[in-house]
Amino acid sequence: MDLDQIRYQFEQTLDDRRLSRSEKRALSRVLDGVALTPHNLSVLRRLAFEVAATGFNDVPARETLGWLEDVIKLLVPSPEDSIADVESHFSPGDDCPTRIASLFQTAKRTVDVCVFTITDNRIASAIADAHRRGILVRIITDDDKSFDAGSDVERLASIGIEVRRDRSPYHMHHKFAIFDQQTLLTGSYNWTRGAAEYNEENFILSGDLRLIKPFQATFDQLWQQFAATN
Structure with missing residues (x-):
């Protein structure tokens, strides 16, 4: 898992404080091949929060939180998106x-x-x-x-x-x-x-x-x- 590349992609998508459709596709490609084990998900969530923390200094907090929410949803889709039964x-x-x-x-x-x-x-x-x-x-x-x-x-x-x-x-x-x-x-x-x-x-x-x-x-x-x- 190339954390430097993923960090760079996070930082690029945070630039305008929104995760566009094209950015989601690009981020998905970077994440493809990463085994979404509990450990890796924990590492990626921590990295997303670290990148988001840099955005609280110069923009309204809710915009950065919106970006962070989109990233977390991409990493861990909600349970209703999968077949539980x-x-x-x-x-x-x-x-x-x-x-x-x-x-x-x-x-x-x-x-x-x-x-x-x-x-x-x-x-x-x-x-x-x-x-x-x-x-x-x-x-x-x-x-x-x-x-x-x-x-x-x-x-x-x-x-x-x-x-x-x-x-x-x-x-x-x-x-x-x-x-x-x-x-x-x-x-x-x-x-x-x-x-x-x-x-x-x-x-x-x-x-x-x-x-x-x-x-x-x-x-x-x-x-x-x-x-x-x-």
């Missing part, structure tokens, strides 16, 4: 693509996707829209499936989303995604029209950190592992 979804029947798309529509910082294949254009469009909003989207997928007819993976890669493939004789068969490091989606459900309309599939959503942390660790390990093969 577990949701279960089944196909065919439930509108699974719409629920998955809604998660991309409400993402604030990052989405890590680790799925066997993506051929459902409704989900692919939501992924592309999130990327265009400045959300950092990373995709891990299976090499054998990413070039199949109907696959949306190459189209998503072509607009600047970083995609990594396993490049092995075996399958990268996971089907999970992590939204803002706060919401986990996982289950048998493939992100395909066949899964939505015909297959007996399922996925769950959970905000339980006991589940999210090992899935995030697995994603990060595969992301590094597949870097050498892409």
Whole structure:
């Protein structure tokens, strides 16, 4: 965690005592890759307060406090922004693509996707829209499936989303995604029209950190592992 870089970004955004949309995106990029462990969050909050303290000397205190509130919200989204309870979804029947798309529509910082294949254009469009909003989207997928007819993976890669493939004789068969490091989606459900309309599939959503942390660790390990093969 590069605290000097983060301090510099805090100081730049404090300059006008407001955290604009573009500044939030820039700050999110700096924070991307920082594991939001309790220790790191404590360090970042302390740093934000230290930077804010310098602003009390020359401007009304409430303006600096407004900036500080925005930074803290960015570091620690409020509980209502995450899924506290577990949701279960089944196909065919439930509108699974719409629920998955809604998660991309409400993402604030990052989405890590680790799925066997993506051929459902409704989900692919939501992924592309999130990327265009400045959300950092990373995709891990299976090499054998990413070039199949109907696959949306190459189209998503072509607009600047970083995609990594396993490049092995075996399958990268996971089907999970992590939204803002706060919401986990996982289950048998493939992100395909066949899964939505015909297959007996399922996925769950959970905000339980006991589940999210090992899935995030697995994603990060595969992301590094597949870097050498892409």
